[in-house]
Every structure is written in structure tokens, then in C-alpha cells.
Amino acid sequence: MGALGQALLRRGSGVTYVKERVIEVALALAALSSVLITLGIVGILVYEASTFFRNVSLARFLTDREWTPLFDNPQYGILALVCGTFVTTVVALLVAVPVGTVSAIWLSEYAPARLREVIKPMLELLAAVPTVVYGYFALLLVTPLLQRLIPGLPAFNMLSAGLVMGLMIIPYISSLSEDAMRAVPMHMREGSYAMGATKMQTAFRVIFPSAISGITAAYVLGISRAVGETMVVAIAAGMQPQRTIDPTEPAATITAFIVQVSKGDLPYGSIGYQSIFAAGLTLFLLTLLFNIGGYWLRKRYREVY
Amino acid sequence: VAADTPIPGGAPGQPKPAADARPRPPASRSSTNALLAIIRRGKRRDRLFGFTGAFLIFASLGALGVLIADLIHDGAPQLVHTHLVKEETGYPPSFLTDVVGKLVSRPALATAPAVGGGGEPEWVIEPEPLRLDRSSLAVALGVPPAELDARLAALSGQRVLLQGLPPDLGGAAMSPDKLAPLPPDAPEGKPGAKIHRNAMTGTLARNGDDWTFQPEPLVLVPEDVHAAHLRRAEGERVAVTKRSALRREVGRLTITNVSTLRERSFLMSMPASSWYQAGILAAAVGTLLVMVVTLLTALPLGVAAGVYLEEYGRKNWLTAIIEVNIANLAGVPSIIWGLLGLGVFVYLLNLEHSILTAGLTLGLLVLPIVIIATREAIRSVPRTIRDASFALGATKWQTVRNHVLPYSMSGILTGSIVALSRAIGETAPLIVIGAVVYIDFLPPPPFERVPVATVGADVAGTGAGETELRVQPFAWLRSPFTVLPIQMFDWTSRPEREFHRNAAAAGLVLIVMTLGLNATAIYLRARLRKRINW
Numbered sequence: 001m002g003a004l005g006q007a008l009l010r011r012g013s014g015v016t017y018v019k020e021r022v023i024e025v026a027l028a029l030a031a032l033s034s035v036l037i038t039l040g041i042v043g044i045l046v047y048e049a050s051t052f053f054r055n056v057s058l059a060r061f062l063t064d065r066e067w068t069p070l071f072d073n074p075q076y077g078i079l080a081l082v083c084g085t086f087v088t089t090v091v092a093l094l095v096a097v098p099v100g101t102v103s104a105i106w107l108s109e110y111a112p113a114r115l116r117e118v119i120k121p122m123l124e125l126l127a128a129v130p131t132v133v134y135g136y137f138a139l140l141l142v143t144p145l146l147q148r149l150i151p152g153l154p155a156f157n158m159l160s161a162g163l164v165m166g167l168m169i170i171p172y173i174s175s176l177s178e179d180a181m182r183a184v185p186m187h188m189r190e191g192s193y194a195m196g197a198t199k200m201q202t203a204f205r206v207i208f209p210s211a212i213s214g215i216t217a218a219y220v221l222g223i224s225r226a227v228g229e230t231m232v233v234a235i236a237a238g239m240q241p242q243r244t245i246d247p248t249e250p251a252a253t254i255t256a257f258i259v260q261v262s263k264g265d266l267p268y269g270s271i272g273y274q275s276i277f278a279a280g281l282t283l284f285l286l287t288l289l290f291n292i293g294g295y296w297l298r299k300r301y302r303e304v305y
Numbered sequence: 306v307a308a309d310t311p312i313p314g315g316a317p318g319q320p321k322p323a324a325d326a327r328p329r330p331p332a333s334r335s336s337t338n339a340l341l342a343i344i345r346r347g348k349r350r351d352r353l354f355g356f357t358g359a360f361l362i363f364a365s366l367g368a369l370g371v372l373i374a375d376l377i378h379d380g381a382p383q384l385v386h387t388h389l390v391k392e393e394t395g396y397p398p399s400f401l402t403d404v405v406g407k408l409v410s411r412p413a414l415a416t417a418p419a420v421g422g423g424g425e426p427e428w429v430i431e432p433e434p435l436r437l438d439r440s441s442l443a444v445a446l447g448v449p450p451a452e453l454d455a456r457l458a459a460l461s462g463q464r465v466l467l468q469g470l471p472p473d474l475g476g477a478a479m480s481p482d483k484l485a486p487l488p489p490d491a492p493e494g495k496p497g498a499k500i501h502r503n504a505m506t507g508t509l510a511r512n513g514d515d516w517t518f519q520p521e522p523l524v525l526v527p528e529d530v531h532a533a534h535l536r537r538a539e540g541e542r543v544a545v546t547k548r549s550a551l552r553r554e555v556g557r558l559t560i561t562n563v564s565t566l567r568e569r570s571f572l573m574s575m576p577a578s579s580w581y582q583a584g585i586l587a588a589a590v591g592t593l594l595v596m597v598v599t600l601l602t603a604l605p606l607g608v609a610a611g612v613y614l615e616e617y618g619r620k621n622w623l624t625a626i627i628e629v630n631i632a633n634l635a636g637v638p639s640i641i642w643g644l645l646g647l648g649v650f651v652y653l654l655n656l657e658h659s660i661l662t663a664g665l666t667l668g669l670l671v672l673p674i675v676i677i678a679t680r681e682a683i684r685s686v687p688r689t690i691r692d693a694s695f696a697l698g699a700t701k702w703q704t705v706r707n708h709v710l711p712y713s714m715s716g717i718l719t720g721s722i723v724a725l726s727r728a729i730g731e732t733a734p735l736i737v738i739g740a741v742v743y744i745d746f747l748p749p750p751p752f753e754r755v756p757v758a759t760v761g762a763d764v765a766g767t768g769a770g771e772t773e774l775r776v777q778p779f780a781w782l783r784s785p786f787t788v789l790p791i792q793m794f795d796w797t798s799r800p801e802r803e804f805h806r807n808a809a810a811a812g813l814v815l816i817v818m819t820l821g822l823n824a825t826a827i828y829l830r831a832r833l834r835k836r837i838n839w
Contacts, residue, residue: 016700019702020700020701020702023702024613024617024701024702026609027609027610027612027613027617028613028617028618030605030606030607030609030610030613031609031610031613031614031618031624031627032627033606033610033672034610034627034630034631034634034672034673034676035626035627035630037634037645037669037672038630038633038634040645040649041637041641041642041644041645044644044645044648044649044653045641045644045648047648048648098361099361099364099365102354102357102358102361103358103361103362103365105358106355106357106358106359106361106362107358107362110355110358110359111359117831119362119366121827122366123362123365123366124823125369125820125823125824126365126366126369128726128727128730128819128820128823129369129372129730129816129819129820130729130730130731130732130790130812130815130816130819131730131732131733132730132732132790132791132793132794132797132812132815133372133376133730133793133812133815133816134372135794135797136793136797136805136808136809136812137372137375139797140797140805141371141372141375167365167368167369170365196344198347198348198350198351199351199354199355200347200350200351200354200355201347201351221636224636224638227638228637228638228639228640228641229638230638230639230640230732230733231732231733231790231794234733234794235794235797235798255638255640255733258640258643258644258733258737259640259733259736259737262643262647262736262737262739263736265739268652276644276737277644277648280640280641280644283638283640283641284637284638284641287636287637287638287641288633290636291632291633291636291637292633294636295629295632295633
């Protein structure tokens with residue numbers, strides 16, 4: 001009897017054991033899928049870009065003066081696109097960094113707790129608005145307004161695209177910075193107040209330096225968002241690649257170029273098809289750089305307290 | 306002042322002497338004043354900075370408010386606006402082939418025995434008035450704009466011949482090419498006389514500042530049109546399709562088709578080449594179906610990955626890599642996901658530019674959001690719950706399924722809602738994988754009644770042929786698609802102001818969906834925080 005019971009028990013636990021193992025393996029595969037996705041992204045970008053670089057040398061890619069891969073006399077100077085990306089990103093950051101930082105300080109140090117609970121999610125809604133709606137906003141509302149201030153401003157320009165993009169990434173900067181500032185222990189604030197410092201002095205000389213790595217991580221995330229942003233620039237900044245750093249001019253970014261080419265019907269394997277992957281790889285490497293930097297900074301700041 | 310005053314905020318130097326030496330008023334007072342000034346200045350700056358911060362935040366929120374107000378201002382009229390379509394086909398009447406008006410019948414006149422006869426009534430269409438464009442009227446009449454009203458007033462009340470293409474129904478004012486009075490003895494004024502294919506006779510009327518043209522009723526000469534069809538449409542607003550432009554006659558119209566007109570709203574219309582006929586039906590259905598595939602991809606995969614990382618994964622290099630990797634994936638620009646979809650799903654797996662491709666791409670795009678939300682939700686379930694379950698002899702999976710997952714379900718739900726709202730607004734990746742902007746059909750439904758194709762059947766067009774039920778539960782997955790943001794992008798990129806209003810209406814729908822979803826998530830999160838008391 002005892003032997004039978006034991007056998008039953010072993011048998012039951014054996015089935016259960018197998019079931020548990022199967023489930024664990026299935027869950028592990030799901031977790032591994034994220035690695036597969038990354039490999040897929042890198043693989044497809046590198047594969048298609050490598051066929052592109054078989055036709056176009058890396059030297060030409062980096063030194064050509066213009067980016068006109070679809071013309072009869074094609075030029076492949078990625079810098080023309082990088083210029084557009086750079087200018088729109090800088091304009092966006094000039095808006096988002098000061099506004100986002102000051103907002104974060106205000107939310108973390110000045111705002112009453114109940115107001116903060118209301119304002120913070122509302123500010124985060126700014127990031128929830130679809131980017132195509134921001135593109136509409138930039139082209140049809142902000143640009144006409146700017147044209148009144150700056151006569152002769154073209155209908156497509158990087159300034160308005162950058163400004164609206166700045167508005168869009170404010171919550172990325174303010175939310176993360178605020179989290180970092182609130183993670184600074186209370187006793188540091190109290191120490192500063194005890195020394196007679198005002199809230200502002202405390203914020204700038206104690207809180208801000210203590211939370212600097214978290215805040216930098218927020219900035220880096222903002223940069224990465226601005227670099228990768230597509231619809232606002234595709235709608236409002238124009239589609240013409242230009243080597244200019246004048247924000248009042250139209251210029252295409254890396255992302256806008258990919259959209260422009262994708263809108264037309266490109267045959268698989270053509271040089272235009274490959275060129276969007278080369279542009280995409282450039283963009284991916286740029287953002288990867290920022291993302292890794294941001295992740296590293298966040299990791300470091302977490303270990304401070 | 307600054308010579309013996311210590312740095313602002315500190316002031317450690319002064320209090321000490323106060324203990325032993327009381328009579329030092331002058332120095333003390335001046336330094337006290339200086340200190341007070343510094344404190345006051347600090348406070349002033351502090352207050353100023355506080356105002357600046359509050360101002361910047363409210364300015365940003367104000368910008369969002371302006372954006373929403375503009376979308377409502379430009380888009381709301383468009384959303385409630387309706388236009389007319391032919392009932393049978395769902396297509397709007399087209400000015401090249403259609404005459405629009407009310408269909409009435411009257412007893413056949415003895416003077417016109419050729420039409421009908423034998424007691425059959427005579428069918429007449431009473432065309433709708435056309436608004437006329439002032440500037441082209443002046444050109445058509447050859448008078449300076451200042452004298453236009455006087456000239457038209459002289460013509461009003463008489464029969465006139467108007468030539469030109471009427472615009473699409475509900476659209477702009479008509480620009481006539483030619484406008485001439487019609488003397489009673491003119492040959493083209495007589496019933497049955499042939500006139501130009503784009504000409505019609507009628508009278509002018511003034512309507513405020515505008516002039517309108519009221520075409521005369523036309524007797525219909527049906528060709529291949531069933532009398533039953535005409536009887537059904539009697540008294541309704543209809544569009545009739547002209548048989549041949551060459552046979553246009555005064556007072557008579559040969560027709561090949563009669564369609565009843567129905568009002569159709571923006572939400573229920575397909576894209577069209579004219580703004581007032583265009584709608585977002587195809588885009589809204591596309592968005593809905595793509596979201597279904599997105600959720601079916603992201604939810605199981607994301608929750609499973611989150612459960613593994615929190616409950617099963619040991620702390621080793623593999624889980625560390627997966628964690629860094631997920632954080633990185635969350636920061637990959639959305640357009641790169643489009644390139645992944647294009648390279649892998651469209652060309653490698655040959656799924657074409659379909660709803661399936663779009664849903665899978667967006668599903669992978671929001672996967673990191675779902676994983677991160679799942680992990681946070683699971684992490685908030687206290688250790689004690691698991692311990693209690695294990696103590697009762699439950700296995701790991703039983704614990705996860707019966708205890709951990711139910712407790713973290715609302716957190717996962719919140720994360721999924723945020724992921725969904727992100728996916729709804731994505732435009733760039735779907736453009737890259739090849740969404741089509743102009744789609745005037747819906748994906749095939751799972752069950753469809755189709756006519757059986759038999760030789761020679763249904764020649765008469767009675768619609769009485771046999772049908773069979775076709776079951777195609779997954780055909781919609783392979784259908785080409787468009788989504789709301791792409792429709793909005795297309796309308797925004799057009800030069801016409803009217804299309805921008807359509808874009809605003811689409812944007813309004815889009816922003817209501819995304820902000821609504823986000824508000825739901827915020828509400829759920831707040832409720833969750835209040836309710837759960839471990």
C-alpha cells in the first residue's frame with residue numbers, strides 16, 4: 001500500500017514536474033524573444049546596408065556633399081541628412097531642456113503634493129499626443145505664427161518643427177528629472193534649509209547636483225527621442241536634404257528621408273530601398289549611443305542612495 | 306556692504322559677538338540691514354523662480370490646450386458634416402454623369418405620346434438649384450464685376466441657358482462657362498431641341514449676395530431602367546445617370562440608372578478625392594483591426610516575458626542581457642521598427658503590406674512597454690502571498706497563475722492601455738511597411754454571402770441569383786490597410802485648406818482616443834494605489 005502510494009505520488013509529481021518545466025521554457029523563450037528582436041533589427045539593418053555599401057563606398061557616404069540617391073546623378077552624403085537631424089534636435093532641446101528642468105524643479109521642490117499629483121500626469125499627456133498631430137500643429141499653427149514674427153520664413157522650416165518637437169519631449173525630461181530630484185533624500189534639503197538657504201538655492205546648489213546623473217539620463221533620453229522623431233519633421237520641416245545649420249531653412253532629417261522614400265513605391269533591392277536601410281542604420285547607431293549612455297547613467301544614479 | 310558681510314545663506318560670523326557685547330548698535334544694525342536685504346533678495350528671487358516654473362508648466366499645458374482647441378474648432382464641424390451618396394453603391398454622385406434632384410411622377414401628357422403611353426406615368430426629375438460663382442459669372446457674361454448684379458437682375462425671371470460643369474454635390478459654387486437669355490422662339494428653347502452636353506435651361510434667382518440657378522424639371526426617358534426601380538425611388542432625392550451626353554435635350558433626359566441618395570457622415574465615409582465626400586471609415590476600421598493584432602502579439606509575449614524575468618529568471622548574465630536589451634528596445638526610434646517590419650515581415654516572411662504585418666510590427670514596438678509594466682505590477686505583489694501559496698504545496702506555475710497574475714492584473718491592464726495608446730498614434734513605421742493611403746474598401750469580413758458564379762445567370766440584374774456563404778475567418782489579415790494617423794498625414798500634406806479641416810477632424814478622433822486611453826490608465830493607476838492595502 002505504501003509502495004503504491006509512493007508510486008502514485010512520484011507519477012503525479014513527474015507529470016507536474018514536466019508541465020512546470022514546459023511552462024518555464026515557454027516563458028523563457030518569450031523573454032528571449034526580446035533579444036531575438038534586437039538581433040532581427042541589427043541583422044536586417046546591417047544586411048541591407050551592407051548591400052548598399054557594396055555599391056557606395058563608406059568614404060562617399062561620409063564625404064559626399066549632397067544626399068540625392070534617387071536622382072540620375074546620385075550623391076550619397078549622409079551628412080546632409082545628419083545636418084537636418086542635428087538642427088531640429090538642437091532647437092527642440094533649446095526648448096525642452098530649460099522648460100523641462102525648471103518644470104521638474106518646480107514640481108519636485110515648489111508644488112504642493114496634491115497639485116503635483118494632478119499636474120504631473122497632465123504634463124505626461126504631452127507625450128501621449130500622436131506625433132502626426134504635432135506635425136499638423138507645427139505646419140498649420142506654429143509656422144503661420146512664426147511667419148508673422150519672421151517675415152520671409154518658408155512654409156517648411158526646421159524652426160517650427162524643432163519648437164513643436166521640444167514641446168513634445170518636455171515630459172520626457174521633466175518626468176525623469178523630477179523622479180531623480182525626488183529621490184534625493186529629505187535630510188539633504190533639510191540641511192540646506194537649516195543653513196538658511198532658500199528653496200531656489202537648495203534646488204540649484206544641493207538637489208540639482210545630487211540628482212545630476214538622473215537628470216543627465218533624462219536629457220539623453222530627450223535627445224534620443226528628438227533624433228528619432230519622424231512625423232513632426234516629415235510634415236513641417238520639408239523633404240529636401242540640405243547642408244545647412246540655419247533653422248529658418250527647410251531641410252530633411254534622416255527620418256524624414258526614410259518616410260519620403262517609403263511613401264513612393266520602391267522596388268525591393270533597388271538602391272533607393274537599400275539607402276533607407278543605410279540611413280536607418282546611421283539613425284540606429286546614433287540613438288543606440290544615447291540610449292546606452294542614458295542607461296549607464298541611470299544605473300549609476302540608482303546606486304547613489 | 307559686502308566687506309564684512311558673509312556669503313548669502315550662511316551668515317555664521319555675526320551671532321557670536323552678540324553674547325558678550327551688547328552696545329555695538331551701528332555696526333550690528335548696518336550688517337543686520339545688509340543681511341535682511343540679502344534674505345529679502347533671496348526670497349524675491351525664490352518667488353520669481355517659483356512663478357517662472359509654474360508659468361512654464363502652465364504654458365506647456367496651454368500649448369496642448371491650444372492644439373486641442375484648434376482641432377475642435379477646425380475638425381468638429383467636419384466630424385458632424387454629412388454628404389450624399391448613392392444608396393446602391395455607396396459612392397457619391399459625380400457631376401460628370403449625374404443629375405441630382407427629386408424624382409416625381411405625373412400623368413403622361415397627351416401631347417407627348419412617345420414617352421410611356423398606356424397609362425404609364427411620366428417620370429420627372431426636379432433638379433436642385435446650383436450656387437453660382439460671382440467671378441466666373443462676370444467672365445461668362447462678359448461684363449465688369451461692378452455691373453454684374455444689374456445684368457443678372459435683368460436676366461432673372463427669364464428662361465436662360467447655362468453652360469458648364471456643375472461641381473460635386475455639396476462642394477463649391479459652380480463656375481459657368483456661358484450664360485445667355487433664351488428667347489421663346491430660339492430653337493434651343495423648345496422642348497426636345499438638342500443642346501450642348503453641359504448645358505441646361507432654367508431661371509436665375511437671387512439669394513442674398515449669391516446668385517443661384519434653378520434648372521427646369523426634366524422628363525426622364527428611361528433606358529434599361531426598370532419601372533419598379535423608378536416607383537421605389539418616387540418622391541426621394543435621387544441621382545440619375547445620364548445615358549449619353551450627345552443626346553441631351555431641352556426638358557428631356559435619357560437615363561440609364563436611378564439611385565436614391567442617402568446622407569452619409571464623415572465617420573462612415575471612405576477616402577475620396579473631394580474633401581466633403583472624404584471620410585475615415587477605412588482608416589478607423591484599419592486602426593481597429595491593426596490594434597487587435599497588435600494586442601494579440603504584445604500581450605501574451607510581453608506578460609510571459611515579464612513573468613519569466615520576475616518569477617523564474619535567476620540573476621545571471623543572460624537575464625542581465627535581456628534587461629539591458631529591453632531598456633534599449635524601448636528607446637529604439639519607431640521608424641526603425643518600420644524598417645524591421647519591411648525587411649522581415651514584408652520581404653523575408655512574405656506577408657505583404659497587410660494588416661498582419663502592421664499589427665506584428667506595432668506589437669513588437671510596444672512589447673517593451675508591456676514587459677516593463679508587467680514586471681512592475683508583479684514586483685508590487687508582496688512576497689508573503691507567494692510564500693503562503695508555496696506553503697500549501699502549490700507549484701511555481703500554480704502560484705503565478707492563481708495568485709501573482711490575478712493580483713497584478715490591473716497593473717498589466719494599465720500598461721497595456723498605455724501601450725495601445727502608443728500604438729494607435731504610430732505613423733512612421735506603418736508608412737515604412739507600406740500602408741496605402743487611398744483605400745475605398747473594407748477588409749473582407751469573416752463570413753460573406755457571395756453570388757454563385759454560374760454561366761449566364763443574373764443577366765437581368767435582378768439580384769435573384771443564388772448565393773453561397775463563404776467562410777474566410779482570416780482573410781482580413783492579408784488585406785491592405787490604412788490607419789487614422791496615416792490618413793491624417795495625407796490630408797495634412799495636401800495644399801487645400803479644406804483637406805486640412807479633414808485632417809483636424811481625423812486628429813480630433815485620434816487625440817480623443819489616445820488621451821482617453823491615457824486618462825483611463827492614470828485613473829486606474831490612482832485607484833489601484835488607493836485600493837490595494839496588503
